[in-house]
Structure formats: structure tokens, C-alpha cells
Amino acid sequence: MKSSVITFPGSNCDRDMDVALKKFGFKNKMVWHADAELPKSDLVVLPGGFSYGDYLRCGSMASKSKIMQSVINFANSGGMVMGICNGFQILVETGLVPGVLLRNKYLEFICKNVFVKINDKKNKYFKNVDNEVLEFHIAHNEGNYFCTNDQLKEIEDNNQIAINYCDENGKIEDQFNPNGSLKNIAGIFNKEKNVLGMMPHPERMIDTSLSGEDGSLFFKNLINNLK
């Protein structure tokens, strides 16, 4: 399986993602933001970081970058595109997934482990994951998902919510919501479910010595689903 990780000048999880993808069998290429062409890929990843500094709305400048036109075309033709953290923010700015990401409710950066409940498994990202709940890691300042009531209705009708923040038993409640996200939304799909944006970083959970191993589960499953 071939993957591509887009490197924006301020990306800082691009190497981590490269390490994770390779560990689970992807042939990964790093693609520079100023390039126009995407290499042939089975999966494109927009990694975490601060794309162009994000002094403007997070991800807004990146969404207009040269490579993103190719990524948008790739996604619109059904290609698998996954945005993690800043990558999610970029996806929202391109309109590939609905909604916006506001500053965290308590106006503070949060770096910690969280639990997420998988809401929908009828997609190539979570199909065949045995667990209902995964332990992931978040590290962000703007992960507070928000959308209009009409959008929310559409999202729910189409089952576009990918994962929700919850406790270890899968209970989705306000107290387990780290950043104030609407409906505890941690990740969301486009209508066709080939595009996934999520705040948690599975690439930081690929080794027992790190924060945990549920990221390994995610990547192993992902490559199998793509085969």
C-alpha cells in the first residue's frame, strides 16, 4: 500500500506519521506543500502541526496551498484522505468535511490521553476494528468542533460522525469532553466516508513504551482494509 504525507512548512507530526505508516507496512512518501502533483497513493495524510504558522484561522492558509488542489481532487474522486489534528483543521477549511474547529472551551492547549467511541464502522478506517472504544492521544489548542443545526442534522442523518470523546466504557458525556466539541465529536467523515478528519493522534500510540498501543490497532486495521 502506498501512502503520502503532506509536509507543510510548519508541520511537526509529519515524521511521526511517516514512522507509524512505515511500521505497519505502508510505502510512504513525503510530499512538499509547494509541489503540484500527488504521487500515486492509496492513502493521503495531512499531519499535525502548524501548517503556515496558523496565525490566521488554523489551516486556512494551508487549505489554499498548491498541493491541496491535488488533494481535493484526489478526495473528490474517492481517494482516501485522513487529516489528523492540524490536518483535520485543514480539511474543515477546504470544506471536504463539514463544520469548523474553534478554540478549546477553556482556552488552553490540551495534551493528554482520551478515550473515543467508534460511531460508525461502515467505512475503510474503522471496519473490522474489534474494540468499540479506543484510547488515543490529543494535543491541540483548537479542537472544539462546531457546526450549524442544519449541518448537524445532515451529519447525523448520514452517520458522518466517526468518533466521540467518551470514558473507558464508551459512555459519551459532557465530563469526558476535553475541549467543548459539539456532541463530543472527535472525528468526522465526508458523506462518502473516504475523507476522515480527527483531532486525536493515533501515530503517537504505536508502542507500549509511549502513551499506549491503540494506534497500532488502528493502523494495522487500516492497511488491511485498504488491501
Next chain:
Amino acid sequence: MIVNEQVAVDHGLKKDEYAKICELLKRTPNITELGIFSAMWNEHCSYKSSRLHLKKLPTKGKKVIQGPGENAGVIDIEDNDAIVFKIESHNHPSFIEPYQGAATGVGGIMRDVFTMGARPIANLNSIHFGSPQNKKTKNLLRGVVHGIGGYGNCMGVPTIAGQTSFDSSYNGNILVNAMTLGLVKKDKIFYSKAAGLNKPVIYVGSKTGRDGIHGASMASASFDEKIEEKKPTVQVGDPFTEKLLLEACLELMAGDSIIAIQDMGAAGLTSSSIEMASKGNLGIEINLNKVPCRETKMTPYEIMLSESQERMLIVLENGKEEQAKKIFDKWNLDFAVIGKTTKSKKIELYFDEEKVADIPVNTLVENSPMYDRKWKKAKLPKKNKIKKEDIKHLKIIDVLKKILANPNVCSKEWIWQQYDHTVMGDTIQKPGGDAGVVRVHGTNKAVAASVDSSAVYCWAHPLTGGKQVVCESFRNLISVGAKPIAITNCLNFGSPENEENMGEFVECVRGIGEASDYLSFPVVSGNVSFYNQTKDQGIKPTPAIGGVGLIKDYKNMITMEFKEVDNLVLVIGKTEGHIDQSLFARNILDEKNGPPPEVNLFNEKNNGETLLKLIDNNLIKSAHDVSLGGIITAVSKMCIKGKKGINIKKPKYLINEIEYFFAEDQGRYIIEINKKDFKIVADILHKNAVHFDELGTINENELYINDKTKVIIDELSTSNKNWFTNYMSK
């Protein structure tokens, strides 16, 4: 502008220093030259009050590749890998503008590290605030934490450990010390020594603006009521540009075109150019019209003294300009050839085709003032006798809860959750333990780092305090299973012109020297911050020690949380019952006098090395050093983190319970071992003449003391965790 003695004094120079400048130049300096002298001769850049004493620190060792004098120290961690590290203060700017002050402190120290060719792999910080009740404390704390996070998080470098304390002596002078570790190949280290004639001098990075002009001079002055007026001298950070600068510099460094490189930190273009020329015994000629400027009509004086961030100066090989420029173009950074190296041994500056400065380099560096300041020796205070009736009514559990909720002991999760501590995917020990640990990417090795200070001990007796801080750093590294290699120090003190403050400095440095020499734990880099005082009131002496150690196989790393029910818990090191200057004495008995705990370097070394032996033999399940709050506080933290309890019994010493549990004697660790290993562990400890106590056995969830008092661990955990969140949300 005409330069005279008054103008020089306004620049922070003393009258006799101004006279010396005129004598060295054999004429009156012009305003640009005076600005340059004032920047180079202030305390911050010249170390004029401290040099004499710093020279006595042990700086060499088998593992030391580069000691003090470069942008940062470098140590060998084998297999052609080296760690570059340093700690630096950004105290004054952080008090005036906490967010930007702290942020640029972090940016500055990372630049020091990647200037040497190393990719930063971990950040740490030591931050100290006034009393929680002081009305400024909360905002300063919030600003500093946001600033540190804002910069480090954007750079994508994990913040893996730190230290936070509160003391009213910091009410008017907070401390913000930032430390960075970087990883480099031993044969790809870059230095700041220029070499060769007519080599192009290149400016890269952000444009120069009017921010931070005279920042280094501000850092060398005391605060008064007008401090708010100094806001414009605080630099503004741009972590995104720094990230670009990091990547661009590392890309350029992969080739062979750089002769020397130096970041523009304190005193900006002035100190960087002079540093490179001085080390290379050369001259440098700069055309200031070529310096990329952010604002219009900047004068030579402003350009030379600006402390705009995210800039570097490079001496390149001839003919490599185009190739280098391409890299900086790719990263959208300014690149300008602004001058060349010369044989004149002078700094010669041109502006609008006129020579605006002409100063022999040695007058700025070798001839800079050096003072043997008067200092007062501190007496060892007399021991207090604790009266039985003072402690009779105290209940251990109540006292323990108070101590666990003390601002200096309580959990600092509120702080470190705001720092990205897991980016780069190699953080194997997060903040909240004895030391932070990161793997050396792609290898089995890991590097541990800790930052420590004990202002109360240093204040009570500077010599003992200086030793103690080094020992604590040593212990923290050993507690995670790392072999301590070297330290960096950030020496935060009051005014060197005050004999008592100077005495604190001299004796703390002596203490640091003695301990680091004895423990073979040399000082490889550091920074001095004087004038941490408001009006006449200096801070408590606060040398912060950043220690670095190596774990050869990261799978052998030790953490502090209790692991398994029924395991045995021992205390390594003897408890004599030293209560003076302990958290217990100061906060429970309200007794602020008396000597700090004595430091016995033999025991420190022997206990620590023996524990490393036990760790090497896979006999240790968890370990934690005993510090603030004594044995019971240390054990409670291990319970809280491991969600386990313990049955403990005071050994049959002569000292009473309170002394046994709350004393802050040095050289002690708590360790957890499997019951079946007891004999072999006891043998090793006996053989090495290490005293130990059998403290107790791990249980499910209760702290049970001497079979009579008990408390559920969750209750202790609540005491420990709630203080900070409650304080910040009020």
C-alpha cells in the same frame, strides 16, 4: 547625538567603565559604538561579576565534548551520537510581558541548540512565581505557561519535564528558565569560531525590527516602579519562523558550506558578530544597509542593538552563497550577504557609505570589565530544637494532606497538560515523574533530563544549598535508571553589588562546583542572571540545575508509580530526622530558621551508584527520590501515581514519627522490589555499605501507618491534584 559621560550612564555603564572605553579607543565613541559597548559590557553578556567564580567550576570529563563558552554544552552518548544542551533565563522580560517573555526564552534556548547542528528533542523549564496570594501571580503564571506552550508546541519539540515553585521573594521578580536538549552526530557539530579571510558573512531568518533594543541591558538592571514602561524592550516571538529557521539551518548543515554559525540572541547582531570574530581572532566588516529590516529608517544603532528573534549569522565558504540561498528561499526566509571576515581584528560597520563604527574586537571581549565583587560569607544557622508540645497534637494524615496540597508539592498537571509532551513520538517518561525521558530516535538508547532548584536551602546556607541542588539532579536521573553525565546551570540571584547577594552567588557556585566535581557530573553550559530584585529586595538565591543522563536500553527505564500489591518497599539512605528548612518546619510549624539538611557527598554517590547497580540487575520495580515533604510524601506520590496503597511502619530508630516521616535528609530513595528478591537486594546494599530501612508492603488502596492510622489513596490524590486547578479557576 553627542556622546558624553551622562549618555554612557544612561546606557547602564559606570563612569569608570566609560573612561576605560575612551582610553581603549583613544577617542570618544560615537553613539553606535557606545551602544555596542554597553551591550557587550553589561552583566548579561560580559559576566563581569561572575566570571571570576565560574572559572572554578569543573567543566571537563570523559563524556564532555564541549564545555562552557559555546552556544551550548555537548556530551558524548556513544555510537557517534551527542547531546547538546543548555539552560537559560528569561526572567526580566517574563515579568514585564509573561507570554512573550517566556515564549522568546524558549525560542532563544532552542536556537542555541540548533545553532550547533543539533535537532532539539526535548524542552524543560524551571519557573518560579511569587506567593499564590500575590495579585500578580496568577496572571503571570498563566501568561508564562501559555508562552512556553505557545512556542514549544508550535516548534514540535516535546516539553518533557519541569519545575514550578512559589515563594514571596519572587513577588516582584519571577524566574523563567528554559532548557533544551538536542541530538547531533558527533562529527557534525557546528561552532561559532569564524575562520579564513574574506569569507562571506550571511544574515538569515526574520527581518530586524525595533523590538528588544537594549533587552540585554534591561536584563542587567533592577526593577523599580517604572518597570511597565519597559514593555517595548521585550522581544516578540514567532515560533513558526523559528521552525522554518530550524529546518533551513539543518538542511544547510547537512552539506559542508558552513564555517561558523551563531544565533542572534541577547544583544543581537552586536554580540553574534563580535563573538564569531573574537573566537576566530579575526575582524568582521558589515554593511548595515544590507541587513533586512522590518521597519523603515532604522539607524545603525537600532540595527546593531535590536533583539528581534529568529535570526542567525553564518560565515560561509566562498562560492557557496547561491546554494545556501536556495535553501533559505525554499523555507521563505531572508538571506543576505551583509559583510565579510577581515584581518583587521576590528568590527567595522558601514551605513550609507559611511563608516559608523570601528572597534577593535579585543576591547569588547578580552578587555571587558571583570570585577572581584565584595561578598559576605554566610554562617551556618543554628539548629532548632523541636518542642514535643509543638508536634504532640499533629495528626500525620492531616499534615500529609496539607503537604500534598502545598503549592510547591502538589501535582502540576494543570501546567504540563498545556505543553505538547508527546510530539516526536519518543517520550517514554512524561512530566510528573522524577525526570523526563526521550528515546534517541531509532535506537534503544534514551536520554533522561531533569531540572531542579532548592531556593529555600540555598537561602538558609548557600554552600550547602548549592551542593544539594546538584545532588538532587543526580538523584532524579538515577531514579529513572539513567547514568548521570553532565549538568547545565542557570544561576538566578539578586544584585552582585549587594555583598550578601554576591556572597550567596559565590558560595552557591562553590557548592555546585564541589558536588559536581565529587559526583563526576561536570558543568558544560550555563547562564547567570543577576539583578533579580525589585528596589533593594533580592530573590532567594535560585541556582537551577539541569541534569542529563543516559539509559543504555530504554526498556530498563524506571518509573515512580507502585507496580504490584505485596511488593516490598525500602528506603535507601539514612534518615537522621532533619526537620529545619523542611516543608514541614516552614509550613506546618511556621519555623523559617535553621540550617538546610546536610549534604554528604560520599553517601550521595554511593547510594546513587548502588541503586543503579540494583537497576542494572533488574531488581527494581519502581523508584523515587525523597525530597520536599520527606519519606511519607514521596511514598504517597508513588501510591497516587500507581493507584496502590501501602502498609508502612516506622523502623525502631530513636527519632520520633514526625521526624522520620517528614524529615528532608539527603541521599535517600524509595524503592519497590519483589519479595523474593529481598535477600539479594539486601546483600548488594550491605556489601556497598548503604543504609536501608524496610518500610512496608504494597496493598490495594490504603496508606496504613504503624497499624493504627489509615487513609484511602483517592483522598490523598484529591488533595494532591485539586490545589492547582482550584487556584487557577478561581
